[in-house]
Amino acid sequence: MTMLEQGTISIHTENIFPIIKKWLYSDHEIFLRELISNAVDAMQKMKMVSMAGEYSGEVGEPEVVITVDKDNKQLTITDNGIGMTADEVKQYITQVAFSSAEEFVEKYKDSGDQAIIGHFGLGFYSSFMVAQKVEIDTLSYKEGAEAVHWSCEGNTDYQLEASEWNQRGTKITLTLMEEEIEYAEEARIKSLVKTYCDFLPVPIKLGDEQINKQKAPWKESPSNLTDEDYLEFYRYLYPFQEDPLLWVHLNTDYPFIVNGILYFPKLKPDIDVTKGQIKLFCNQVFVSDNCEEVIPQFLMPLQGVIDSSDIPLNVSRSFLQNDRTVRRIADYIAKKVGDRLKALYRDDRDAYIRCWQDVGTFVKFGSINNDKFKKQIEDILIYRTTAELAPAPEPTAEPAIENSEDTTDDAWADSPTDAKEEASAASSEPPHTTLKEYLERNQERHENQVYYCTDEVNQATYVSLLKNQGLEVLFLDTFIDTHFVPFLEREYTDVKFARVDADLDETLIDKDQAAEIVDPTTNQTRSEIIKALFEKSLDNSNLTIRTEALKSDTPQGAPPAMVLLPESARRMQEMMAMMQQQNMQFPTEYTLLVNTSHPLIQNLLTLSQGGVVQADGQSPAGELANQICHHVYDLALMAQKGFDAEGMQAFTERSNQVLTRLTELAAK
Numbered sequence: 001m002t003m004l005e006q007g008t009i010s011i012h013t014e015n016i017f018p019i020i021k022k023w024l025y026s027d028h029e030i031f032l033r034e035l036i037s038n039a040v041d042a043m044q045k046m047k048m049v050s051m052a053g054e055y056s057g058e059v060g061e062p063e064v065v066i067t068v069d070k071d072n073k074q075l076t077i078t079d080n081g082i083g084m085t086a087d088e089v090k091q092y093i094t095q096v097a098f099s100s101a102e103e104f105v106e107k108y109k110d111s112g113d114q115a116i117i118g119h120f121g122l123g124f125y126s127s128f129m130v131a132q133k134v135e136i137d138t139l140s141y142k143e144g145a146e147a148v149h150w151s152c153e154g155n156t157d158y159q160l161e162a163s164e165w166n167q168r169g170t171k172i173t174l175t176l177m178e179e180e181i182e183y184a185e186e187a188r189i190k191s192l193v194k195t196y197c198d199f200l201p202v203p204i205k206l207g208d209e210q211i212n213k214q215k216a217p218w219k220e221s222p223s224n225l226t227d228e229d230y231l232e233f234y235r236y237l238y239p240f241q242e243d244p245l246l247w248v249h250l251n252t253d254y255p256f257i258v259n260g261i262l263y264f265p266k267l268k269p270d271i272d273v274t275k276g277q278i279k280l281f282c283n284q285v286f287v288s289d290n291c292e293e294v295i296p297q298f299l300m301p302l303q304g305v306i307d308s309s310d311i312p313l314n315v316s317r318s319f320l321q322n323d324r325t326v327r328r329i330a331d332y333i334a335k336k337v338g339d340r341l342k343a344l345y346r347d348d349r350d351a352y353i354r355c356w357q358d359v360g361t362f363v364k365f366g367s368i369n370n371d372k373f374k375k376q377i378e379d380i381l382i383y384r385t386t387a388e389l390a391p392a393p394e395p396t397a398e399p400a401i402e403n404s405e406d407t408t409d410d411a412w413a414d415s416p417t418d419a420k421e422e423a424s425a426a427s428s429e430p431p432h433t434t435l436k437e438y439l440e441r442n443q444e445r446h447e448n449q450v451y452y453c454t455d456e457v458n459q460a461t462y463v464s465l466l467k468n469q470g471l472e473v474l475f476l477d478t479f480i481d482t483h484f485v486p487f488l489e490r491e492y493t494d495v496k497f498a499r500v501d502a503d504l505d506e507t508l509i510d511k512d513q514a515a516e517i518v519d520p521t522t523n524q525t526r527s528e529i530i531k532a533l534f535e536k537s538l539d540n541s542n543l544t545i546r547t548e549a550l551k552s553d554t555p556q557g558a559p560p561a562m563v564l565l566p567e568s569a570r571r572m573q574e575m576m577a578m579m580q581q582q583n584m585q586f587p588t589e590y591t592l593l594v595n596t597s598h599p600l601i602q603n604l605l606t607l608s609q610g611g612v613v614q615a616d617g618q619s620p621a622g623e624l625a626n627q628i629c630h631h632v633y634d635l636a637l638m639a640q641k642g643f644d645a646e647g648m649q650a651f652t653e654r655s656n657q658v659l660t661r662l663t664e665l666a667a668k
């Protein structure tokens, strides 16, 4: 081989090779992505050169071929791209590539411990993280070009000589360092290609076998994709997961380029909302498994792909967070998600309600965190309700937004609220309503007062009590609602929110009941006697006994007793539990509301008054009344909290005693 040149790579600082070699151990693997990207670039340039008529030969089908040779610790990456002349090798590899690698390392050093997103930018020289020697054999497409061989052993000296390489394009040969021999394993290479280069638009072969998927659906026009295509892509990205609820196809090229498909997954209870699951790509090359800085925080649980060459990659995360384009891209994504939801609400209310349980969590989280998003979707925030509502309006004929190409950026200017505001119930789905509709509907009965339920099972007694008396209850029963209710209160300062068990609405109380009539002999009302009876029996200073006659259509339509937890005390308890990451402790102070209209309570009063006192001072009837007081209390409490072991045992024992006593009486 004739030596063309022997030189010294110009360096401006100390040798950067040791830095590159040591650089972020866990990320050595990215060298393969960098080399394959260069190969694909070279092939795309070849295509352009040919299209411009600057090359008359056969371009051929582009492909990247990788070979591994474990015995010789070698890995080669070959492309049939544009190739390089000796001058270009000197210019692009020894000068440009080196100085850009150097610049990158400089920048990295400045950013201290801050992780640099994607580590793009290190380029060709990243191969020195794994190779003790890197060789290039390349033949340019240019007429009369001669093949050249460049080699460098990870120091500042390189050789450039003639090469026997006789095909257009470039072969990079890495002789791996001893400790990097894993990159001569076929399985390792396959998995790296699948991770980083799966969607590159040219076949990548390991020997004869193509190992990348090649089709990037997010680059397609949405109108060319069917629902099945979107689902198939999701299943490919996230195997063994339930199908997503809906998706949004992002497709814009002005004022920034963003393509992507975002999926709303079914939410799992243990989901970590702080951990992103969206894959970030740059020109179809995988960059990172999280793009927390790029997508708004509230959309973090979304899945899918974002591809943008406008997101700066070789910068620190904090730089990225403050980058104007990145912020605008984040806004764009949030707006598209909002548009998609509004289109679904408008076009298919049933489908919207069906996925609301999961999607609603994102939307509520988004409303709390992002004012623009809140404004965009506030009219489509819905709540399941106990009201029986008329069917939803027919959908309009406007096309769904996700299927429209997008080339505009109104960067979330005040978006028009085009959602329907009429009744939002659906034929086959449980009725749902917006808050505005709720307030309007109930203006007469309970103006600016919202009753809500956080646990349909435990609060069933309360819900049916309110419902039976014509009061409408909203279900705010997802984990985000603990934060969402205070948020709504801040938004609607005139409106009061009370959980169904917080207090009694005046309309539930029957004011004309006999229980309030004063008995001239005792000078007490029946209500006062019942109160005293419970106070004495339960003997619990933290417990307030309140007696009221509850309205009911049938004698046993309202429960004999209920536990009321004051709204503010309960919320305080919830907040403490959240901060300490513990289960909520039951508030220490609360009220037992005893329903004086209930036959059980009326019988109890009679029982407590009518007993014969025995010689030993005991009154069997009085004792039974005492036990029944406890029992009534336990039953009311049971709706609110389970028993501990001791409580359960006492409850069972007492139940048996009461039943025994009652059967004795009945048998007499």
Ligand SMILES: Nc1ncnc2c1ncn2[C@@H]1O[C@H](COP(=O)(O)OP(=O)(O)OP(=O)(O)O)[C@@H](O)[C@H]1O
Pocket (backbone or CB within 6 Å): 034, 038, 039, 042, 079, 081, 082, 083, 084, 092, 093, 096, 097, 098, 100, 120, 121, 122, 123, 124, 125, 170
């Ligand atoms: N396989 C190849 N075929 C043709 N030219 C190549 C090839 N690999 C590298 N080059 C040339 O070397 C230059 C430097 O490559 P390098 O990977 O360091 O940086 P880059 O690709 O320009 O940018 P990046 O930092 O994003 O990787 C390329 O711009 C290209 O001109």
